[in-house]
Amino acid sequence: MSRTPTRYAAGLLGVALVTATLTAFTGLAQAQEAGQPPAKNWQAGLKRTDLVRRDLDVAGREVIQVRVDFDPGVVSPKHSHPGVEVAYVIDGTFEYQLEGQPAVTLKAGDSLYIPAGTAHVAKNVGQGKASELATYIVKKDTPLVVLEQ
Template identity: 50%
Template sequence: MSGVHTRKASVRCKACGRSHRPVEAHMKKRTARLVAASIAVVLVALGAHALSAQPAAFKRTVLRKADLSTPGREVVQALVEIPGGVRPGKHTHPGEEIGYVLDGTLVVWVEGRPAVTVKAGDSFFVEAGRPHETTNEGTTVAKILATYMVEKGKPLATPLPY
């Protein structure tokens, strides 16, 4: 009888109480569950890796604040640390910013001007309310001594959409 396929008879299954070919039905369910669980484990592992691979956010530490002689204005000096590969995002300030690069290399883009690369020892200037962004395309932490002459009581930075 080679080449002739015979159909296996259905029997009442002891595991679920239904009539079917006993081994095949449960194997399909078990295989489907195993595949689904494997996919879930892989997705969780990939998600955890992606999260751990993301660079840390930039950090702005205020070092000093003082009132300016102009009413309603203050000066804020801060240490800004931008890890390698981080793009903090386009934003504005309610006043002028002067940045002095202490460590690393950065790309500074200010709306209306071409992007420039600055390195340790260089400085840059951003006018009040002018959209800009500072990106660390390197692999090490870049540090900026930033001085802001801003309107008192307003947030130091306002994020902008891309």
């Protein structure tokens, strides 16, 4: 299924707006475990690189794929997505906390399925930069990221 240049540009603008919204939030508190140093500011230490955004053969659904790089100690804000996410760890070590489930630690080569609408947090628990490939199968024309409280 091909897109017109205008629709493709509008889709890219939507991804840019989601990214800008994430970086615009300031002062978002991150839960810290007792005795742990404070996490690094996620606005400065998290970088998203958009790779793919395409319509699916299923009406009202699209696939979005991004690379997310975390500096050491960076914790994402608690958030959810309007569809499923499959996170694949490219490099480093992450701790993922999905709402209602025990935390899981993944290293390079590991993957995690995150059900639609499940609030979650990702933290780089390694010594160096960590990177994940996030693939989303989501509802079209809805924000990709919903910040949770």
